[in-house]
Amino acid sequence: MDISIVDVEVKDIRFPTSLKADGSDAMHTDPDYSCAYVILKTNTDIYGYGLTFTLGRGTEIVVQACKSLSTLLKNQKVLNIFNDFASFWRKLTSESQLRWIGPEKGVIHLATAAIINALWDMWARIEKKPVWKLLVDLTPEQLVSTIDFRYITDFITKEEAIQMLKNNEIGKKKREKFLIENGYPAYTTQIGWLGYSDEKVKELCKKFLDLGFTSFKAKVGQNIKDDIQRCRLIRETIGYENKLMLDANQVWDVEEAIEWMKQLKEFKPVWIEEPTSPDDILGHAKIANELKSIGIAVATGEMCANRVMFKQLLQSKAIQFCQIDSARIGGINEILAVYFMAKKTGIPVCPHAGGIGLCEMVQHLQMWDFISLSGTTADRVIEYVDQQHEHFEDPVELRNACYIPPITPGYSTKLKNDCISNYIYPDGKKWQCMSN
Secondary structure, eight states, X not given: OOOBEEEEEEEEEEOOGGGGTTTOOSSOSSOOOEEEEEEEEESSSOOEEEEEEEOSTTHHHHHHHHHHHGGGTTTOBHHHHXXXXXXXXXXXXXXXXXXXXXXXXXXXXXXXXXXXXXXXXXXXXXXXXXXXXXXXXXXXXXXXXXXXXXXXXXXXXXXXXXHHHHHTOTTHHXXXXXXXXXXXXXXXXXXXXXXXXXXXXXXXXXXXHHTTOOEEEEEOOSOXXXXXXXXXXXXXXXXXXXXXXXXXXXXXXXXHHHHHHHTTGGGOOSEEESOSOXXXXXXXXXXXXXXXXXXXXXXXXXXXXXXXXXXXXXXXXXXXXXXXXXXXXXXXXXXXXXXXXXXXXXXXXXXXXXXXXXXXXXXXXXXXXXXXXXXXXXXXXXXXXXXXXXXBSXXXXXXXXXXXXXXXXXXXXXXXXXXXXXXXXXXXXXXXXXXX
């Protein structure tokens, strides 16, 4: 029986995380972790579930963008999509009127990610595999055929990408076995939200040390004296044998970023993340060049709009760590392109996660990278935030501070029904209780 998409549902799901300052940073002081949640219904009992992450207000705009794009999916035979996925991806991102409000960036690209994520979830469910395993088992030619190489062929070609995968065929089974037995290393940002008290930061550092974590990330950027005090507190708790990363969430000018980080160099951060505007390629390059002499790297990518901007960041050596986000650019198809470009430049990918469902999704991508592309976890780690996982049917599993590969078919993106009834905005039971 041909599987066809007969309907597309989009829901506005929000959690009141701002009440406890969860997720707070120098730029986003009161986030309510949220998502535009897409359900692709078919003429069978196989559905696809996808999402894109938001921070509360504005989710309704992304929901509407998903609805506007959904007309391109209805009555489509899903195997036709998967057999020529790159062409469908371009059709979605090049719709002649909707593209004007992008192109390939902002709200319309967030909506693209939600839909594309749902399609990959459906494909994996059809194949009865988790997405990481689906990706691993595709032939090099099949996998590369899902990527739209427009705008990046001056840097990497289909042929190069196929060859990269073929070069890593040897040892795939061994790496897959290793991953299943040991998991993929994680770092935590849970200790470092800017709205947390010093007491809570110290308590969380101890908690995650006990859980086996050796890499920690803290938010900075509002007040240098406070940052110095917070970094000192964290280092006193975790020691210098463990890794510390810092994240400014885009608040600084270029020169300000350089001077600010020079004042924090004593705490030996591995990287400074998002030190300035996510669109400023040359600014990142200048910061990276200035901080190189004091041993601080630059990381960015969670707000990078598309593969073209990643191409420029990588080409100009503006970053030493590449941070893809599973919901910011146009879903897995475009993210795969970034992995190949990062491989070509020798820059490790360390995915951004947290939020709603980001941990659930990026684990699949990084596990595929380890098995099929990079073949290593050296200088690579997946971000972990310990919240909202209980709302998913297939939540992440960590053991000894490592992500354990999912075994359930799909992209780990399906929300529980009671989560939807409780947190759909504004009529969910939890939101109704708060408004009364």
